[in-house]
Amino acid sequence: MHQTQSISVIGTGNVAHSLVPALLDAGYSIELVYSKNPEHAQHFARKFNLRPATKITDLKSQIIIIAISDSALEQVIKTLPKNENQILVHTAGSQPIELIGQYHMHAGVLYPLQTFSAQRRVDFKNVPVCIEANSEFVAKQLTGIANHISEMVLQVNSEERLQIHTAAVFVCNFTNLMYTFGKDIMERYNLPFDILRPLIKETADKALSNDPETVQTGPAIRNDQVTLAKHTNQLNDDLAQKYIQLSEWIKKRYG
Amino acid sequence: MHQTQSISVIGTGNVAHSLVPALLDAGYSIELVYSKNPEHAQHFARKFNLRPATKITDLKSQIIIIAISDSALEQVIKTLPKNENQILVHTAGSQPIELIGQYHMHAGVLYPLQTFSAQRRVDFKNVPVCIEANSEFVAKQLTGIANHISEMVLQVNSEERLQIHTAAVFVCNFTNLMYTFGKDIMERYNLPFDILRPLIKETADKALSNDPETVQTGPAIRNDQVTLAKHTNQLNDDLAQKYIQLSEWIKKRYG
Numbered sequence: 483m484h485q486t487q488s489i490s491v492i493g494t495g496n497v498a499h500s501l502v503p504a505l506l507d508a509g510y511s512i513e514l515v516y517s518k519n520p521e522h523a524q525h526f527a528r529k530f531n532l533r534p535a536t537k538i539t540d541l542k543s544q545i546i547i548i549a550i551s552d553s554a555l556e557q558v559i560k561t562l563p564k565n566e567n568q569i570l571v572h573t574a575g576s577q578p579i580e581l582i583g584q585y586h587m588h589a590g591v592l593y594p595l596q597t598f599s600a601q602r603r604v605d606f607k608n609v610p611v612c613i614e615a616n617s618e619f620v621a622k623q624l625t626g627i628a629n630h631i632s633e634m635v636l637q638v639n640s641e642e643r644l645q646i647h648t649a650a651v652f653v654c655n656f657t658n659l660m661y662t663f664g665k666d667i668m669e670r671y672n673l674p675f676d677i678l679r680p681l682i683k684e685t686a687d688k689a690l691s692n693d694p695e696t697v698q699t700g701p702a703i704r705n706d707q708v709t710l711a712k713h714t715n716q717l718n719d720d721l722a723q724k725y726i727q728l729s730e731w732i733k734k735r736y737g
Numbered sequence: 738m739h740q741t742q743s744i745s746v747i748g749t750g751n752v753a754h755s756l757v758p759a760l761l762d763a764g765y766s767i768e769l770v771y772s773k774n775p776e777h778a779q780h781f782a783r784k785f786n787l788r789p790a791t792k793i794t795d796l797k798s799q800i801i802i803i804a805i806s807d808s809a810l811e812q813v814i815k816t817l818p819k820n821e822n823q824i825l826v827h828t829a830g831s832q833p834i835e836l837i838g839q840y841h842m843h844a845g846v847l848y849p850l851q852t853f854s855a856q857r858r859v860d861f862k863n864v865p866v867c868i869e870a871n872s873e874f875v876a877k878q879l880t881g882i883a884n885h886i887s888e889m890v891l892q893v894n895s896e897e898r899l900q901i902h903t904a905a906v907f908v909c910n911f912t913n914l915m916y917t918f919g920k921d922i923m924e925r926y927n928l929p930f931d932i933l934r935p936l937i938k939e940t941a942d943k944a945l946s947n948d949p950e951t952v953q954t955g956p957a958i959r960n961d962q963v964t965l966a967k968h969t970n971q972l973n974d975d976l977a978q979k980y981i982q983l984s985e986w987i988k989k990r991y992g
Contacts, residue, residue: 552961552963552964553961553963576956576967576968595932595933595935596935596936596939597936597943599943599954604939608935609935610932610935634932634935636932638928641971642926642928644967644971645922645928645971646923647968648968648971648972648980649920649923650919650936651955651956651957651980652915652922652980653915653916653919653936653937653940654936654937654954655954655956655957655958655987656915656918656983656987657912657915657916657940657941658940658944659953659983659986659987659990660907660908660911660912660915661907661908661944661949662949662953663904663907663911663990664904664905664908665904665948665949665950667903667904668900668901668904670900671897671900673893673897673904675948677850677865677867677889677891677901678850678904679944679945680851680863680864680865680889681850681851681852681905681908681909682908682909682912682941682944683941684851684859685852685908685909685912685913686912686937686940686941688852688854688857688913689934689937690937690938693930694913694916694917694919694920697854697913698910698913698917699854699909699913700910701831701906701910702906702910703910706807706808708807708808712831712899713831713899713902713903713906716896716899716900724986725903725906725907727982728911728914731914731979732910735914735917735918
């Protein structure tokens with residue numbers, strides 16, 4: 483497979499670490515990679531057999547994908563020279579397309595709905611990719627790329643993308659917080675966290691094939707006051723308060 | 738494989754639905770199955786090719802496993818005739834072994850640390866089984882059974898079992914609540930919950946091979962006030978309040 487669009491990437495973080503190999507696997511060639519930290523760019527370029535850009539103004543590719551932190555985005559977009567032949571794309575869930583569109587003619591968003599870590603390679607085929615474009619021309623280019631790297635591509639507008647990102651915080655960040663609280667309890671009593679892992683897996687697996695609302699279990703949804711009291715009695719004040727709050731939310735949500 | 742102990746089961750709910758086939762697969766024969774609702778016993782017996790007991794006093798097996806709701810447990814234990822040749826075993830996370838030991842000579846607990854649904858068959862080999870016994874004799878019997886059905890068997894006392902159950906509520910029940918809130922947000926904006934599922938899976942997968950404390954991500958741990966405000970601004974008051982509370986917990990826990 484050989485794709486004809488030329489792409490450069492700004493950013494060498496967790497998103498770039500998963501997106502770049504997905505693009506390479508799909509037959510795209512990455513012209514240059516840029517990071518404000520030249521060592522990061524060199525290291526990343528070596529890792530994926532690419533060329534690092536020395537200056538951000540060296541990026542002349544048809545498509546520039548900017549995969550950097552939200553707070554740094556606008557400054558980088560402003561710095562890039564205006565170029566009517568170039569499409570600028572960001573990858574952020576909570577940033578509107580207008581962040582680019584206000585400075586550049588061709589603006590797009592390619593938001594991969596997944597949690598990325600540099601040390602874990604994610605199979606991009608199964609990552610839902612939310613795209614947005616400020617013209618039919620950009621939409622066609624982005625749809626082509628997205629369909630080559632993922633089997634689940636959606637067109638959503640900036641508002642919807644923000645809503646999706648908010649829901650993602652609940653099922654990812656807040657869920658991981660619950661895992662950590664479980665670990666805290668186990669560690670406090672010198673019990674192995676390992677034995678909770680099959681439960682973590684099955685709880686997720688259930689939600690993969692069911693509506694989570696219909697598979698809720700536990701003492702709170704049964705309003706089992708005796709068990710609720712037993713549980714909170716042996717937690718420290720801080721975790722007991724959280725247990726009570728979360729149980730109240732369950733009673734109210736499913737009540 | 739042919740196991741010599743005779744076992745009967747009281748209860749036909751989610752635990753029995755996973756435990757009974759695991760026992761049968763391991764070569765145990767189930768003598769009788771009892772439920773206070775005779776139709777449930779008949780239905781369950783037909784399903785697994787067993788015999789239903791008409792009266793609870795008909796249960797004469799060497800081992801009786803009582804897999805019923807916590808609130809019904811003590812009444813059933815009191816009803817069972819005293820029998821010095823019989824071992825009574827419950828499967829509850831938050832009930833002490835003494836609930837049986839105060840009435841019967843041979844008491845045991847076999848607590849499978851997993852979330853069970855009648856409609857989902859769980860592979861018991863991967864279910865951690867926590868056992869407790871009130872004598873060496875019972876310990877030997879229960880260890881034998883547990884090792885035949887699971888590859889992860891632990892001896893824990895009643896207090897530890899309660900602690901494990903409390904941690905399980907966080908990683909299972911409270912986690913599923915987070916999934917439901919994610920669904921609520923998606924439904925409110927007519928977005929498909931489906932696209933969150935790869936994220937649910939990857940978030941769990943990360944916790945299966947990492948310490949969840951070290952893989953926490955999201956705007957709260959970065960203390961990204963701009964994104965936090967964007968997210969809460971488009972939630973209704975109820976979910977915004979929850980989002981703020983959970984984010985505060987993240988800042989405090991990882992701060």
